[in-house]
Each structure stands twice: as C-alpha cells, then as structure tokens.
Amino acid sequence: MKKTSDETVYPPGYYGRKMMNAADWAGTQVRQWERAQAERKKGKDFSQKPCICLSRGIGAGALEVAEFLSKRTGYPVIDKEIIEHMAKDSSLTEKIIKFFDERLPGKMNELLVALSIEKKFLANDYVKQLAKTVTALSHTDPTIFVGRGTHxxxxxxxxxxxxxxxNKKRRIEKLAIMLDIDKSEAEKRLNIIDEEHHEFFKAVYLRxxxxxxxxxxxxxxxxxxxEHQVAQIIACxxxxxxxxxxxxK
Incomplete structure (x- = not known):
C-alpha cells in the first residue's frame, strides 16, 4: 500500500512557532468578517488587495519567511492547512461567499467567469471552492498566502x-530537525511529500x-x-x- 504524508502531521506552525490551527483560525476570521459588516456601511474598501504568494517545497523555510514578512507588513499569513480547511468546509465557504456578495453583489460570479476563461484548470468543484476562498480572502485584506498554488x-x-x-540536502536536514527523526527517514518522508505535491498540481492545476x-x-x-533577510528582499x-x-519593523 502506498504511503502518504498523512502518517506525519504537519500542523500550521510546524516550523517552530505554534500558530493557531486551521479550524480555530477560520472561526476567528468569520467573527472578524461579521464585525466588518458595519464597516461596509462606512465605505470600507473591498476591492482586490495586493497580496504576496509564496511557493515552496517543505523545508525551504517559507513559513519562517512568511512570519517575518507578516511582522514587516502587518499582513496575515494564510498557509496551506488554513486554505485547505476553508475550501473543504462547505458551510464555511457559504459564509465567505455570503459576506463577499453582500459587499460586492455579483462580483464573485463575474470573477469566476473571468477566471474560467483565463485559467483552464477551473473545472471541478474542489478547484472552484478553492478559487472562491482565496479570492474572497484577497478582497478582505492584503494577505500573505503560503502554498496551494494561490499564485x-x-x-x-x-x-x-x-x-x-x-537543495534537497538542506530540506532533508531541516525536516529531520523539525520532526526529530534521522536523515534517512526524513528523506523517505520528503520524497512522499514531494510526490503528493506533484500529484496535487497535476490534478488541480493541470501542470x-x-x-x-x-x-x-x-x-x-x-x-x-x-529568513529575515529574504523577507526584507520580498518586502522591498x-x-x-x-x-x-x-x-x-
């Protein structure tokens, strides 16, 4: 039977600093959106915000860079676990779209139609949910997205x-430290993760x-x-x- 990286848990914050888990983050975000409804009447801008999208392999240091970037910019970090949780939770997605449609009536459908023409991969329900989630988030606040092909x-x-x-050696060493395992086991797990990453992009984005x-x-x-220097380069x-x-900062 094929192994999967599910055998190893990678919660948000696996790189060192404990972050809020995906479910808690999503719940907090919805409450923030609910409070923001009053702001809509005060003329709050809900247009597309400039965002930063980080793409990486596990062990490259993207989440550490994102943390420094967040301190530098004040923008929230949304990693792949949060994106995945929100995209798979249909009730949460409905709330997101409801908030979005109340602010910009009909805009989501307009954006998805435009995306469908430009992005040939926007075909199945999962990708549409993913697109709705990321699009709504990017219209709420300038955001730092990590992973899941948001770019x-x-x-x-x-x-x-x-x-x-x-290089792969650096990634293996970092994964071994993060999971407190030897380098041989870390390499095996990294190969599985990379294979799953490839299959995800092939299935979702047709790449x-x-x-x-x-x-x-x-x-x-x-x-x-x-990672701090890299964050400064990206911010610039x-x-x-x-x-x-x-x-x-």
Whole structure:
C-alpha cells in the first residue's frame, strides 16, 4: 500500500512557532468578517488587495519567511492547512461567499467567469471552492498566502509571486530537525511529500511541473540563508511593484 504524508502531521506552525490551527483560525476570521459588516456601511474598501504568494517545497523555510514578512507588513499569513480547511468546509465557504456578495453583489460570479476563461484548470468543484476562498480572502485584506498554488488563482497583476528554492540536502536536514527523526527517514518522508505535491498540481492545476514564468521573484535559500533577510528582499520587491510604503519593523 502506498504511503502518504498523512502518517506525519504537519500542523500550521510546524516550523517552530505554534500558530493557531486551521479550524480555530477560520472561526476567528468569520467573527472578524461579521464585525466588518458595519464597516461596509462606512465605505470600507473591498476591492482586490495586493497580496504576496509564496511557493515552496517543505523545508525551504517559507513559513519562517512568511512570519517575518507578516511582522514587516502587518499582513496575515494564510498557509496551506488554513486554505485547505476553508475550501473543504462547505458551510464555511457559504459564509465567505455570503459576506463577499453582500459587499460586492455579483462580483464573485463575474470573477469566476473571468477566471474560467483565463485559467483552464477551473473545472471541478474542489478547484472552484478553492478559487472562491482565496479570492474572497484577497478582497478582505492584503494577505500573505503560503502554498496551494494561490499564485495561479489570483490575477498576476494583483500579487507578488515568489518561489523559494533550496537543495534537497538542506530540506532533508531541516525536516529531520523539525520532526526529530534521522536523515534517512526524513528523506523517505520528503520524497512522499514531494510526490503528493506533484500529484496535487497535476490534478488541480493541470501542470506537470512548475515554470519559472509563474513567478516575479525566485530566491535560492542556499545562498541567502537568513529568513529575515529574504523577507526584507520580498518586502522591498512588493513595495516597488505596487508602489506602496511598508512600515519598517
């Protein structure tokens, strides 16, 4: 029987700092949206926000970079576990779309139609749920998305798309430390995770491999090993692309 990475639990925050789990985060987010309804009457802007999308393999350090970026920008971090939870919870998705439609009547359907024309992968129900979730979130707040191919869903002009890469040896070493296992076992688990990652992109986005054309910026973590420095580089690129000024922290 084929092994899966489900044998190893990777909760949000597996990189070191404990983050709120996906279900708790989603519940908190819905309550925030409910409170935001009053803001709609005060003219709060619910247009597409500039977002940062980080793509990486496990062990490249994306979540550490995202944490520094969040401190630098003040933007929330939404990782793949949160995205997956929200996309699979139909009742939660309905709440998201309800809030979105109340703010921008008919806009979600308009966006999905446009996406369907541009993105050939938008065919099955799961992908549509995923697209609705990510689209609604990106209209609520400027956001740092980590994983799940969000850079392929959101309009290219509205995001800074960044890929973090590093050699496999570094990824294995990091995974071994994170899970407190030896390097041999870490390599086996990493191979399983990478295979699942490939199958996900093949099934969801109809892609056999990731193309460099998808990204505004590709950073090799073998040569810039400080996640804080990488976050600063990304923040600078974000400021330049969208002509915004972020607070220095």
């Amino acid at each position: 392929l869903i959101l309009p290219r002009h509205s995001i800074l798309s960044v890929q973090l890469v590093c 056999e491999k990731i193309s460099s054309d998808e990204f505004d910026l590709i950073i090799n973590m073998d040569h810039i090993k400080s 690129a974000f400021e330049q692309k969208f002509q915004v000024h972020l607070k220095n």
